[in-house]
Amino acid sequence: MEKRVVFRGRWLPVALIAPQIAIILVFFYWPAIQALVQSVFIQDAFGGRMEFVGLENFEVLFADELYLNSFRITAIFSVAVAAIGLVTSLALAYFADRAIRGALAFRTMLIIPYAVAPAIVGVLWMFLFNPTLGIVAHWLRGFGIDWNHVLDGDQAMILVIIAAVWKQISYNFIFFLAGLQSIPKSLIEAAALDGAGAWRTFRSVIFPLLSPTTFFLLVINVVYAFFDTFAIIDAATEGGPAKATEILVYKVFYDGFKALDIGSSAAQSVVLMAIVLVLTFVQFRFIERRVQY
Amino acid sequence: MLDRDPVMKVVTYLVLCAGVAIIALPVWVTFVASTQTLEQVLAAPMSLVPGDRFLANYAEVLASGAGNSGAPVARMLGNSLLMAMVIAVGKIVISLLSAFALIYFRFPLKKLAFWMVFVTLMLPVEVRIMPTYEVMSTLGLIDTYTGLTLPLIASATATFLFRQFFMTVPDEMAEAAKIDGAGPMRFFFHILVPLSRTNIAALFVILFVYGWNQYLWPLLVTTQESMYPVVIGIKRMISGGDAATEWQLVMATAMLAMLPPVAVVVLMQKWFVKGLVDPDK
Numbered sequence: 001m002e003k004r005v006v007f008r009g010r011w012l013p014v015a016l017i018a019p020q021i022a023i024i025l026v027f028f029y030w031p032a033i034q035a036l037v038q039s040v041f042i043q044d045a046f047g048g049r050m051e052f053v054g055l056e057n058f059e060v061l062f063a064d065e066l067y068l069n070s071f072r073i074t075a076i077f078s079v080a081v082a083a084i085g086l087v088t089s090l091a092l093a094y095f096a097d098r099a100i101r102g103a104l105a106f107r108t109m110l111i112i113p114y115a116v117a118p119a120i121v122g123v124l125w126m127f128l129f130n131p132t133l134g135i136v137a138h139w140l141r142g143f144g145i146d147w148n149h150v151l152d153g154d155q156a157m158i159l160v161i162i163a164a165v166w167k168q169i170s171y172n173f174i175f176f177l178a179g180l181q182s183i184p185k186s187l188i189e190a191a192a193l194d195g196a197g198a199w200r201t202f203r204s205v206i207f208p209l210l211s212p213t214t215f216f217l218l219v220i221n222v223v224y225a226f227f228d229t230f231a232i233i234d235a236a237t238e239g240g241p242a243k244a245t246e247i248l249v250y251k252v253f254y255d256g257f258k259a260l261d262i263g264s265s266a267a268q269s270v271v272l273m274a275i276v277l278v279l280t281f282v283q284f285r286f287i288e289r290r291v292q293y
Numbered sequence: 294m295l296d297r298d299p300v301m302k303v304v305t306y307l308v309l310c311a312g313v314a315i316i317a318l319p320v321w322v323t324f325v326a327s328t329q330t331l332e333q334v335l336a337a338p339m340s341l342v343p344g345d346r347f348l349a350n351y352a353e354v355l356a357s358g359a360g361n362s363g364a365p366v367a368r369m370l371g372n373s374l375l376m377a378m379v380i381a382v383g384k385i386v387i388s389l390l391s392a393f394a395l396i397y398f399r400f401p402l403k404k405l406a407f408w409m410v411f412v413t414l415m416l417p418v419e420v421r422i423m424p425t426y427e428v429m430s431t432l433g434l435i436d437t438y439t440g441l442t443l444p445l446i447a448s449a450t451a452t453f454l455f456r457q458f459f460m461t462v463p464d465e466m467a468e469a470a471k472i473d474g475a476g477p478m479r480f481f482f483h484i485l486v487p488l489s490r491t492n493i494a495a496l497f498v499i500l501f502v503y504g505w506n507q508y509l510w511p512l513l514v515t516t517q518e519s520m521y522p523v524v525i526g527i528k529r530m531i532s533g534g535d536a537a538t539e540w541q542l543v544m545a546t547a548m549l550a551m552l553p554p555v556a557v558v559v560l561m562q563k564w565f566v567k568g569l570v571d572p573d574k
Contacts, residue, residue, distance in 0.1 A: 003397055013397075013398035106313060115558040117550060125319060127326070
């Protein structure tokens with residue numbers, strides 16, 4: 001699309017857009033194409049000879065029990081993060097919208113996790129739940145729960161889900177609050193006049209009006225759980241114990257940089273790209289004009 | 294609101310207080326741990342009242358770091374600040390220029406340029422991490438500030454925000470500028486950029502936080518402690534295992550790492566929220 005009024009000039013616009021094109025060519029297209037190429041080659045670990053193998057990397061990948069397990073872990077993790085995160089933030093936004101006193105203070109507190117680095121979030125929660133010195137682990141022991149996420153895979157999963165939800169609450173909260181504030185007050189008053197209680201009003205009036213926001217956030221939360229939680233997991237559990245928290249992005253990193261299996265890592269990248277493309281398509285198809293960070 | 298139900302009122306404040314408590318708990322425990330001695334932190338359960346080592350612990354990490362990661366945290370904070378600023382300012386400048394070109398000019402291969410930029414919206418750096426690293430090492434950019442920042446500038450979210458904003462600028466503005474004999478760059482600097490300042494402020498907050506909080510990319514592209522941003526430094530401090538970790542210093546570093554992005558978001562709350570939810574973006 002362009003303006004009715006445009007400026008003349010042949011080289012000026014090219015010069016203006018050149019920095020962006022140069023950067024994306026070198027740092028985006030070159031590596032992205034290389035990922036595609038590498039996914040159909042086998043390379044030895046010392047960066048030496050390459051051998052064309054077609055789709056063999058993908059065949060090996062989908063026959064690999066560990067990879068399929070990583071898919072299962074990613075699914076559990078992202079469903080839990082999205083579901084718990086959305087419900088919690090919706091509740092907080094609903095009550096923050098009702099609060100008269102101290103509304104700004106509550107809001108300010110609730111947006112803080114957005115600004116905290118995922119890796120720091122991982123460190124914070126890992127410290128709270130540390131089996132020997134963590135204060136929450138100590139409280140849990142008081143309730144008769146023997147907390148040790150360093151040994152127990154399920155507990156490690158719970159830990160990274162809590163940390164990931166804590167980090168994402170702010171983002172969801174801001175969108176839900178904006179959504180709630182755009183609902184005309186007259187609708188809610190009308191429901192009250194009809195004798196609907198708070199829960200009934202929420203269920204039949206407010207929630208349906210929030211459903212576009214909820215859907216948008218659902219996609220964003222899934223993308224977040226897939227890609228932006230790498231640092232949380234690396235800082236809190238390093239994918240362990242025994243790969244219990246090794247989500248797909250973590251496995252790409254681990255296989256590529258620790259195990260030096262470059263072909264497999266590249267094939268995994270390509271699978272992830274396909275997943276992002278589908279999610280992005282869904283997002284653009286159903287929610288136009290929202291750009292995601 | 295019209296709701297006068299006292300029960301609802303109590304529930305409202307109970308839920309909000311519970312929410313704030315959950316948000317605040319890890320931050321408070323971190324702060325408390327950062328003011329205690331190592332023995333106090335290790336005495337499970339640690340006290341939830343701050344100790345008296347506040348100045349001593351912070352001075353120690355700033356000047357000489359902690360444990361097996363010897364770099365001073367002051368240096369790491371400097372790296373983080375530089376990284377966040379270069380990413381935020383770089384992305385805003387490059388995006389303003391290219392959005393201007395895309396909206397206000399006709400030029401050969403414009404469609405191609407548009408699509409090339411558009412596609413970058415879809416793939417986060419996490420996905421092409423391995424080959425991006427190889428490109429960096431081919432270009433000799435490992436352990437350089439260029440390598441730390443440029444790949445993170447290479448996506449086009451900001452370009453699209455500015456593009457959408459420019460579309461809402463009335464045509465009469467450019468027309469008037471042309472009639473007055475102003476060239477395109479004059480129009481850009483004197484009209485378009487000032488009009489965009491709220492969008493620029495909003496984007497700055499979001500990009501500053503994005504840059505400051507980067508983890509995976511700097512983890513790969515930095516190998517020397519003197520190049521670590523603070524978010525990486527902190528992870529290296531705890532990698533020696535429980536016994537070797539000086540938790541009070543790690544927690545002081547965590548507080549220092551949180552402070553700048555939290556301050557930017559809290560102080561610029563209005564623009565930050567606008568940047569995230571404004572439908573006009």
